[in-house]
Amino acid sequence: MVKLEVPTVQLTSDQQSFRNEVRAFLREEIQSRHFTPTCDSWLSGESSTFSKKLGDKGWIGMTWPQVYGGSEKSAIDRYILTEELLVAGAPVAAHWFADRQTGPLLLKYGTENQKKTFLPQITKGECFFAIGLSEPNAGSDLAAIKTRAVRTDGGWLLTGSKIWSSGAHIAHYMVVLCRTSPEDEENRHDGMSQLIVDLHVNGVTIRPITFLTGEHHFNEVFFENVFVPDEQVVGQVGNGWKQGMAELAYERSGPERILSTYPLFSGVIDELKRINDREGLTEMLSLLPELWSIRNLSIGVAKYLDEGKDVSFIASLVKDRGTTFETKVAETVRLVLSKHPDLLNSKSIGELYTQSILHGPGFTLRGGTTEILRGIIAKGVVSE
Numbered sequence: 153m154v155k156l157e158v159p160t161v162q163l164t165s166d167q168q169s170f171r172n173e174v175r176a177f178l179r180e181e182i183q184s185r186h187f188t189p190t191c192d193s194w195l196s197g198e199s200s201t202f203s204k205k206l207g208d209k210g211w212i213g214m215t216w217p218q219v220y221g222g223s224e225k226s227a228i229d230r231y232i233l234t235e236e237l238l239v240a241g242a243p244v245a246a247h248w249f250a251d252r253q254t255g256p257l258l259l260k261y262g263t264e265n266q267k268k269t270f271l272p273q274i275t276k277g278e279c280f281f282a283i284g285l286s287e288p289n290a291g292s293d294l295a296a297i298k299t300r301a302v303r304t305d306g307g308w309l310l311t312g313s314k315i316w317s318s319g320a321h322i323a324h325y326m327v328v329l330c331r332t333s334p335e336d337e338e339n340r341h342d343g344m345s346q347l348i349v350d351l352h353v354n355g356v357t358i359r360p361i362t363f364l365t366g367e368h369h370f371n372e373v374f375f376e377n378v379f380v381p382d383e384q385v386v387g388q389v390g391n392g393w394k395q396g397m398a399e400l401a402y403e404r405s406g407p408e409r410i411l412s413t414y415p416l417f418s419g420v421i422d423e424l425k426r427i428n429d430r431e432g433l434t435e436m437l438s439l440l441p442e443l444w445s446i447r448n449l450s451i452g453v454a455k456y457l458d459e460g461k462d463v464s465f466i467a468s469l470v471k472d473r474g475t476t477f478e479t480k481v482a483e484t485v486r487l488v489l490s491k492h493p494d495l496l497n498s499k500s501i502g503e504l505y506t507q508s509i510l511h512g513p514g515f516t517l518r519g520g521t522t523e524i525l526r527g528i529i530a531k532g533v534v535s536e
């Protein structure tokens with residue numbers, strides 16, 4: 153029998169107080185109309201002003217060492233913060249990737265100079281990163297990437313393109329996975345490196361890809377002989393695959409894989425309570441046990457990450473179950489709405505529902521598709 157062990161997490165009274173502090177801040181921001189809650193706000197809610205506010209509060213990079221601008225809080229504190237931000241539908245997309253994965257990547261593999269240069273700017277909410285993994289013919293099969301860097305005096309010349317690059321149009325830098333040696337059929341994962349690329353230098357072109365909603369969130373990014381100095385190589389040349397894979401646990405296990413449609417979930421429940429629709433409420437609340445179980449799995453992974461444990465298998469499980477849940481919320485609301493179309497008279501419900509439906513197809517694709525994750529889970533189970 154397979155044993156899935158994840159620690160249970162009891163919040164301390166300080167952590168409960170912190171949650172209340174974050175809630176009070178977000179309530180005030182919404183009441184002052186500084187932002188309107190949206191679904192999928194971690195991907196599409198971009199506000200550099202809001203990111204700066206979080207930076208001023210010490211709420212970006214909050215687990216990182218103080219010497220690099222962090223607050224040295226635990227991963228559970230960060231979990232509480234991110235959970236509340238997503239529940240409120242706050243516009244956190246601008247700094248999300250830098251906070252979630254570029255920072256931890258640099259802390260693990262970066263040079264002292266890279267840590268001192270980038271981390272304090274990230275924690276202030278003034279420096280944003282995009283993720284440069286996928287290419288037109290390399291998504292699930294990431295080892296097929298063709299973007300390459302060749303050696304030149306003092307650095308590398310980068311040529312190729314990336315696709316689906318979320319937020320690249322507002323980011324300052326991108327961590328680009330590229331080939332620094334030709335592909336070897338026997339060892340396809342060898343010979344890749346990670347470069348920090350300034351997105352505002354000569355040779356970089358960013359073109360929008362319009363989302364189903366008509367909004368601009370992701371991009372194609374082209375590199376034509378872009379000079380990247382040696383100081384901007386992350387970790388070891390040739391070790392990019394291993395380093396990149398280590399980021400995925402951070403990318404796949406957090407509350408953003410569960411709560412993208414939460415503002416819709418809670419908004420519909422509030423409306424159903426207001427009109428005293430018990431049948432609709434029963435349907436919506438039947439989702440709660442699933443939400444609670446996945447959330448406890450996810451916060452358990454945060455604790456494991458804090459302890460430096462390898463969580464790639466459980467992180468894949470969280471992402472698979474979590475993104476399936478996000479989609480199920482929109483589907484359940486659709487069924488409830490078919491009996492109560494008048495709920496759509498509420499402007500906010502109408503907007504949140506539209507966002508959930510139109511963003512939905514991406515939930516199970518981005519960050520690793522369901523089929524790929526289930527392959528990882530199956531291998532994890534077999535090797536137990």
Ligand SMILES: Cc1cc2nc3c(=O)[nH]c(=O)nc-3n(C[C@H](O)[C@H](O)[C@H](O)COP(=O)(O)OP(=O)(O)OC[C@H]3O[C@@H](n4cnc5c(N)ncnc54)[C@H](O)[C@@H]3O)c2cc1C
Pocket residue numbers: 282283284285286287288289290291292293315316317318319370513514515517518519520521522523524
């Ligand atoms: C909203 C959104 C934001 C994104 N943001 C970023 C970003 O910021 N940076 C970035 O680098 N990428 C980003 N991506 C890209 C994302 O990582 C890829 O879409 C994903 O990895 C799948 O790759 P693909 O699109 O090439 O699909 P493919 O790999 O071509 O897959 C197509 C289908 O085939 C299935 N499939 C493929 N291989 C197998 C297999 N071996 N076994 C079974 N089934 C298989 C897949 O599950 C999928 O259903 C984003 C994507 C979305 C939707």
